[in-house]
Amino acid sequence: MPDIDRIAEPWGTRTPYGPGETWPTRVDSHLAEGLTEADVDRWVQSATILHSNGDGLDIAVKDGEIVGVRGRAEDRVNHGRLGPKDLFGWQANKSPDRLTKPLIRRDGELVETDWDTAMDAVAGRAKELLAEQGPSAISFYTTGQLFLEEYYTLGLIAHGGIGTNHVDGNTRLCTATAAAALKESFGSDGQPGSYTDIDHADVIALFGHNMAETQTVLWTRILDRLAGPNPPQVICVDPRETPVARAATLHLAPRPGTNVMLMNALLHEVIANGWVDEEYVQAHAVGFAELEKRVADYPPELAAEICDVPVGQIREAARILGTAQRLMSSVLQGFYQSHQASAAATQVNNLHIIRGMLGKPGCGLLQMNGQPTAQNTRECGADGDLPAFRNWSNEQHVKDLAAVWNLDPMQIPHYSPPTHAMQMFRYAEEGSIRFMWVQATNPAVSLPELGRIREVLAQERLFLVVQDIFLSETAQLADVVLPAATWGEKTGTFTNVDRTVHLSDKAVEPPGEARPDLDIFIDFSRRMDLRDKDGQPLVKWDDPEGAFEGWKECTRGRPCDYTGMSYDKLRGGSGIQWPCNDEHPDGTERIYVDGQFWAAPDYCESYGRDLVTGAPLSPVEYRAMNPTGKAVLKAVEYLPPHEVPSQEFPFQLITGRTLYHFHTRTKTARAPQLQKAAPEVWVELSAGDAADRGWAEGDLLEVSTPRGRVAARLRISGIRPGVAFLPFHYGYWDEPAGHQPDGERGRAANELTITDWDPVSKQPLFKAAAARVERLAEGDGRPSAAPTTTASRPVTDGVPPTRGGPDAHSTEQFATVLGGAR
C-alpha cells in the first residue's frame, strides 16, 4: 500500500475523474506506530469529528484502546478518504490529562469530588434560582460537537423542562449565518446542495470559503475534478491567497467588510446581461423586481472602488457565474464572520435562484457548517430554535411540539426569538443570568473581546458549570466541572452539511469516571424531577437509541424527517441523507427539485428578518409577501463597516483557522503530528506591508486594538495588502497562566476582536476589527511557525516546508490502478 506523509500532503494523492463520473475510491488509514491492520481486534463504525465534512470512518480497537482510523470506502461522503485531523486527532482521546473525575470549587480551588456531590450542586443551584427568579436566570451554552441525541435531550430539558429561552450553541460562532441565510431565502434551514454536485458542476464558486483547510476531503474531491478531463472553473472570493485561490480560475480578494457590495455588483451584471432564468424566477420566486431595482445601484465600477478589486475581475466573475450550465456554490466564514454577514450570504442564494441553479445535479448550494454536528445543534433546537425546524412564531407549531413532548404549550417559551449566545453573555454581564452551563466549548478563548468574556465568566454571582473532556480555559473558571466522554467512547448520530446522517458507535470505555453527555443530561433531569403534564418523567429514554426514536417522532412531517431511519439501517454501508421517510426510504439526495420549497407560511421555519435591522417579519407580513411558499429574493443595501482603519489602527484584522487545528486546540494540540505542524501563533502580513516597514519573516510583532494586545511572529504571505491575519486556535491552557495572558500580551486572537454581531444571524463578527501592528523585536533568523502547505504559505525564500516525518505516514489504498480505465 502506498505510504504518504499526510502532514506534508494534506489532500493526498490525486485520483482524477471527469464530469458525471463516480469519484474513485481511495481508502486512507493511519494506525499507531508499529501496528498493521492484522493487529486490530475490531473496527467500529463512526464518522469524522474534527470538522464538518462528515466523512465515514472505522475506529481501530486493540486491547480496549483506540489505535487508529480507516476511511469507509462505501461512504457516499468520502469514498474512503480522511483528512490529516482525522488521521491523527484520535490520539487526543487517551491523553493523560483527560478529566476523569468531577471537580467542584471549594475555598476558591477546584477539587475532585464524586458525581452525586457535583450533580447535586448543579441541580441544587438551578432549583434555588428557579424558585428565586424563575427560568430567566438559567442558561445553557452548548456546542457543535455533541451528538444529535444529546442536543435533542438538552433542548427538551431546557425548553420543555426548565422553560428557559436562553439556549444556544457555539454554532452561533460558525454556522448561525448559514441557517439564517437559508431561512431568509427558502423559509427553512436545510441545505439545497449535495456533495455529489461537485461531480457534475462546470463552475464551482467558493465565497469566503477556504475549503482546502476547513473540509479537506471535500476539497480533495474538487482537486480530483480539476485533475481530470473537462475540469470545472473555480471562482474564489477571499482576501487571503488560500490553496483555493491558488487553484482557482479567478481569485477576487475584496477588502474585508465589502461582501455585500461585491455580491450586489455580481448580481447587477448577471441581471444586466440577461443571464437570468426568467421562467424559473417567474414560477418559483418572489421579490425579483425589488432585487433588480436594488442592484441597479451597484455597477461593477462602484464595487471595484469600494471592494478594491479590478473591475475586469468583477465582470469576468459575473460572466463565469452567469453563463455556468451547472453552478455549485459554497459559503463560509469569510462571509459569515464579516460585516453584513447574513445579507451577503443571502445574495449567494439569490444568485442560484435567479439562475435557476437548484435541485439539479451539479447545481448545489451549500451554506457550509464549521463543526461536525452543527447541523444537529440547529435541527434539534440546541441553538435556541424549536426542534425539527418548527417556527417559534407559529402558534400551531408550538402546539404540535407541545403534543410531542406532552406539555402545555405555555411551558415552551416562544414569546420572542431565542436568546443568542452573545446576548446570554450580556445578560450574565448585567447580572440577570446567574447560572450558565457550558458544554464542550471554550468561550474563554473562542468569543470576541476576551478581556470582557473572562470578566463575565469569573463573576462571583454567576454559577458556571463546564462539561468537557479537558480542563479548558473556561473550565478553570467554573464552579463545577463535569468530565465527559467523547467520540469513540459513546454512541450517537450526527449529520453533516449535505444532510448525511452517520452513526458513531462506542468503541472503547471513557477514562475514569467520565460519562456520556446524554447520561449527564438525563441525570440532571431526574434530579430536577422534570415531568410532563401527566406527571410522568419529561425525558422518556435512558439510552441513545431511545433518544433517537424520540427524535424521529419529533421530525415526522417536518423538512428534516428522520422517520425512515434507525440505528440498524445506519449500521454498515453509507450514511443516509434526510429527509428519509416512508416516501423516501433510502433518503433524499437533492431537495428543492422542480422549485418546490418548504417556504409555505403554515410550514416554514421562519418568516425571515429585515436584513439590515434584524427585526423579525410578522406572520401577516410574510403571508402577504409569499403566500404560496416560493423562494424569496431579498435585496439589501451595502452599509459601511462599523470599525474602519484609522491612522492609529491602520490594518484590517481578520482571524481564522489553519488546516491542522480545530477550535481552541483542545484535541489537536494533543495529537503530536498536528501540534508539530502548527505549534504556535503567527501573524500574516503582505510582502508590501512588511517591506514598507522593513520587517522580515520571523520578526516578533505586536498586534493591538483598543481591546487588547497579542504578540506573534511574522509570516509574510500572499494576503491582501492592508490586512493582518491571526489564527484563532491559540489560548492559554498549555501556557503558565492557564486561562489568561501571562503578562500584558496574549496569544489568543480574540483578545483583539470586536464585540459586534450580525443583526440577522447574531453571529459575532471576527473579521471586522481595525488593528495596529508594531515590531517588538527583530527575528533571530528563525521563520515563524506557520504551516507552509496552506494559506499561510510564505512568499519569501528560506522557510523550510512543513513536514510530518515518519510519524505522519499514512496509507492510501486505491480501488483502481491510477491512470487506468475508469
Added chain:
Amino acid sequence: MKLHLAIEELHRSEDHLATALLAASDRHKTDHEVFYVARDIARWSQDHVRRLSLIGQDFGLGLDPEPAGDPGLLETLRQRASEAVGRRPEPGMLMLADLRHIHREAAGVSLDWELLAQAAQGARKPELLELAQRCHPETLRQMRWANGKLKASATQVLVS
C-alpha cells in the same frame, strides 16, 4: 399650497429621529446590537434630511442640509456613562424606554411621510411623491426595529 410646511415638518422630525437614535445608541454602548444598529439606521434619517433639504429648495425653503449628527463631547460622555453602569441591570429599563421613544418618534415621521405623499399626489408633484416612496419604507423599518427589539428585550428586563 401648504406643501412647504409638510416638507419643513418632516425635515424637523427626521432630524429629531436621527438624534434620538444616536442618543439611544450612545446610552447603550454595552448593548452592542442596539449601539450599532441604531447608528446604522440613523443614517437613513440623516439621508432623508439631506434629500428633504435639497427638494425644499424647489419650494422656496432654505433647510439645513446637514443633519444634527453626533453631538461630540456629549456622545463620548454618554458612552462612558453607559460603560460604567454596564454591569448593572437598571439600563435594561432605560433601554425599553428609549426603544419606546424611538418607536413613537418613527411613527410620527411615518405619518408625516403619509401626509407628504398625499399632498404630492394632490399637487401632482411626482418628484416629491418619488421621494416619499423612497424614504417612507425605511421609516417603517426603523419602527419595526424598535418594536422587535423591545419585544425581544422586554421579558428578561421585566421578569428578572
